[in-house]
Amino acid sequence: MNYEIRDISLAPSGEHKIDWVKKNCPLLRNLEKEFAVSRPFEGIRIALSVHLEAKTAYLCKVLAAGGADMYITGSNPLSTQDDVAAALVKEGLKVFAWYDSTPEEYEHHIEKVLENNVNIIIDDGGDLVNTLHNKFPEKIKYVIGGCEETTTGIIRLMAAENAGTLKFPMVLVNNADCKHLFDNRYGTGQSVWDGINRTTNLVVAGKIVVVAGYGWCGKGVAMRAKGLGARVIVTEVDPIRAIEAVMDGFDVMPMLDAAKVGDFFVTVTGCAHVVTEEHFRTMKDGAILCNAGHFDVEIDMKRLREIAVDSYEQRKNIMAYEIEGATGCGRASHTIYVLGEGRLVNLACGDGHPAEIMDMSFAIQALSAKYLVEHREELGRGGHLIRVPREVDLDVARRKLTYLGKTIDTLSAEQEEYLNSSNV
Numbered sequence: 001m002n003y004e005i006r007d008i009s010l011a012p013s014g015e016h017k018i019d020w021v022k023k024n025c026p027l028l029r030n031l032e033k034e035f036a037v038s039r040p041f042e043g044i045r046i047a048l049s050v051h052l053e054a055k056t057a058y059l060c061k062v063l064a065a066g067g068a069d070m071y072i073t074g075s076n077p078l079s080t081q082d083d084v085a086a087a088l089v090k091e092g093l094k095v096f097a098w099y100d101s102t103p104e105e106y107e108h109h110i111e112k113v114l115e116n117n118v119n120i121i122i123d124d125g126g127d128l129v130n131t132l133h134n135k136f137p138e139k140i141k142y143v144i145g146g147c148e149e150t151t152t153g154i155i156r157l158m159a160a161e162n163a164g165t166l167k168f169p170m171v172l173v174n175n176a177d178c179k180h181l182f183d184n185r186y187g188t189g190q191s192v193w194d195g196i197n198r199t200t201n202l203v204v205a206g207k208i209v210v211v212a213g214y215g216w217c218g219k220g221v222a223m224r225a226k227g228l229g230a231r232v233i234v235t236e237v238d239p240i241r242a243i244e245a246v247m248d249g250f251d252v253m254p255m256l257d258a259a260k261v262g263d264f265f266v267t268v269t270g271c272a273h274v275v276t277e278e279h280f281r282t283m284k285d286g287a288i289l290c291n292a293g294h295f296d297v298e299i300d301m302k303r304l305r306e307i308a309v310d311s312y313e314q315r316k317n318i319m320a321y322e323i324e325g326a327t328g329c330g331r332a333s334h335t336i337y338v339l340g341e342g343r344l345v346n347l348a349c350g351d352g353h354p355a356e357i358m359d360m361s362f363a364i365q366a367l368s369a370k371y372l373v374e375h376r377e378e379l380g381r382g383g384h385l386i387r388v389p390r391e392v393d394l395d396v397a398r399r400k401l402t403y404l405g406k407t408i409d410t411l412s413a414e415q416e417e418y419l420n421s422s423n424v
Contacts, residue, residue: 003089004112006082006098014087017054018061025055025359026403027396028062031366035066040370042067045142047118049110049128050149051079051347052097055358057088062366064093068120071113075124076294077101078340079347111135120369121146121170125294126156133160133167145169145372145379145386147365151184151215152270152294157385166383171368173361176388178396180216183361187353188346189220192266192292193228195350199317199339200288205229210262212255213269214241217292221266222250233258235274255279265289266345267298274298277307280323285334290345299342309333317349360396367392 022029035041046063050056052074064070072088074080074097085095094116096109110131117139121128123146132140145168148154154174160166173179197204209225211218212235222232222245234245235255242252259265259279263286267274270293277300291298305311308321317340324333340348352358368388372379379386401408411419 002094004096004098004109005085005089008086008089010083011086011090012083014054014057014081014083014085015090017081017084018057018087021054021058021355024355025058025362027359027363027399028058028366030399031363032062032065035062035366039067040373041120043069044120044144044373045069045071045116045118046120046122046369047071047113047116047128048122049073049075049113050122050124051075051344051352052085052095053079053081053347053352054084055352055355055362057084059362059365060088060093061091062362063369064091066366066370070094071096071116071118073097073109073113074101074106075127076344076347077103077106078343079352107131114139117142119144120372122149122365122369123147123153124149126153129153129160129166129170130156133165137167140167141381143168143381144376145171147171147173147368147372149361149365150174150294151180151217155270161383161385164383166385168381169372169379169384169386171372171386171388173364173368173388176364176368176393176396178393178400179361179364179388183353183357184216185220185223187220187357187361188217188268188292189222189224190357191346191350191353192221192268192290193224195345195348196264196266196288196290196339199315199345199349202288204264207231207263208233208261209264209266210235210255210258211250212265212267212274212298213271213293214238214245215268215270217268219248221268221292222248225264225266226250230264233262256282259283259287262287266292268292269298270294272297273300276300277303280304280307280321280336283334283336285336287336288339289336289342290339290349291342292345294344296341296343299338301338301342304336304338360400363396363399364388364392367395 046068070093072095080097080099096112209230210233211222233251236242259282310322314320
């Protein structure tokens with residue numbers, strides 16, 4: 001069977017979701033029309049592991065319109081939407097994913113995708129690339145290259161390249177300006193608070209929000225928290241980013257100090273064990289924790305479950321943990337709350353980034369995949385990391401400006417000559 005999903009009868013609901021995305025993604029709509037004519041992926045098998053909701057589904061349809069044979073799974077057990085998966089299967093695409101899969105089921109679905117001698121990898125977090133190298137090394141010979149969507153995946157790719165274990169070219173989609181400047185900052189900033197607000201139904205104004213990490217995602221989360229009326233504290237390990245946070249108007253302190261005063265905590269570092277037992281024990285009664293990093297390792301959930309004397313579901317997607325022997329909070333015990341099991345809060349508790357933002361990111365993905373196919377000979381098959389070509393970035397930006405109804409200046413011949421002159 002060419003699919004493993006929960007329920008094919010859910011397809012009509014998924015189709016409506018995908019149609020809404022299509023109406024709000026003009027870049028992808030245009031690429032779908034172009035690809036349907038040029039067929040850049042004719043005869044190409046694409047394996048995709050991205051959060052499987054409506055925006056990702058429309059990217060899959062755009063690639064399929066270009067001739068791609070699509071093999072699709074999710075990149076997080078709690079972000080797959082079963083009705084969207086069913087809608088893709090109805091369209092004839094091969095989907096292996098369902099919501100709330102066990103770790104074993106999640107890994108099985110990744111393996112089902114990779115069994116098919118795929119040529120292009122589109123990854124979000126690195127699970128496809130990692131599994132292919134470790135479990136299917138004999139299939140690497142079929143791979144032209146791949147594209148990585150997010151910061152965490154790029155960290156894993158850089159480690160593999162440095163270790164000499166990466167076996168094929170990978171495009172760093174996340175590092176494109178039209179991706180991280182908009183997706184990471186504005187997309188994460190809005191979708192994180194969408195997830196928090198719809199889940200908690202609490203006011204943000206007047207609260208203290210602790211943002212762990214001040215990369216592009218952290219900047220977006222902090223900016224939106226400030227806009228909602230919160231006082232924002234940033235925790236960082238990078239002194240340059242810490243100075244930037246201060247000059248952006250935020251307080252900066254170690255997590256152990258922030259843990260004593262924070263009402264909301266959002267981790268967005270890409271690192272493990274950012275919030276740990278020593279922090280849990282000093283937090284306020286009623287503190288709310290969530291994670292916006294790709295993997296559920298930033299909040300030490302394993303240790304939290306071990307030290308909690310009681311835990312229960314307070315409301316949907318909110319788990320309460322009671323901790324005894326607390327220090328620094330003036331009480332013998334207190335309760336802290338974790339949203340979405342410590343997984344990506346914007347997808348575990350919401351619908352992810354806005355469609356217009358993902359329109360840009362997925363346009364970069366589609367054009368980067370096209371670049372790999374068109375330049376396969378010169379890129380070769382050795383493992384190396386590739387920046388998104390500048391012309392792709394600029395092409396997406398120009399398309400976006402056109403759809404926004406905006407025009408910009410262009411350099412005159414005289415200005416071009418001046419800028420390229422050694423006399424500048």
